[in-house]
Amino acid sequence: MDLNNINVNSFASVIIKPNEIVRVVAPSLWVITSVSLVIDEEIPSEGRVVLYAAPVNSDGSYGQKIAIAPLRIGTCEVVSVDYEINSTSPMAFSTTGSAIAVSINGHTTTPAPLEVESLSK
Numbered sequence: 001m002d003l004n005n006i007n008v009n010s011f012a013s014v015i016i017k018p019n020e021i022v023r024v025v026a027p028s029l030w031v032i033t034s035v036s037l038v039i040d041e042e043i044p045s046e047g048r049v050v051l052y053a054a055p056v057n058s059d060g061s062y063g064q065k066i067a068i069a070p071l072r073i074g075t076c077e078v079v080s081v082d083y084e085i086n087s088t089s090p091m092a093f094s095t096t097g098s099a100i101a102v103s104i105n106g107h108t109t110t111p112a113p114l115e116v117e118s119l120s121k
Helices: none
Strands: 010-016 020-025 030-038 048-055 066-072 078-085 091-097 101-108 115-120
Touching: 010 020, 010 091, 030 066, 048 101, 066 078
Parallel strands: none
Antiparallel strands: 010 101, 020 091, 020 115, 030 078, 030 101, 048 066, 048 091
């Protein structure tokens, strides 16, 4: 068996905290399959968060951001998505709304980890 020709998918997850921008560079294709709220010990009775993604330009500025997933406590805490990020361009993720963290989950096509940098808004 030639181990160099085996496709290996690896789980990859990133947490986006409130008031944070997270830049992610994927070592290969990163297929995002779900986005969910990260609930701490105390579950809020209500809240709404929207996850956004924006390309990072070569000068470090951000391109047009798009909404990927709207999440709401009690009615829509997990969203299935089909969003792909390739290794040629970093992406910046951020949220608006309630002060609740969001988890972005999916898989990459290599076992190498994502490069993740957290910045304040």
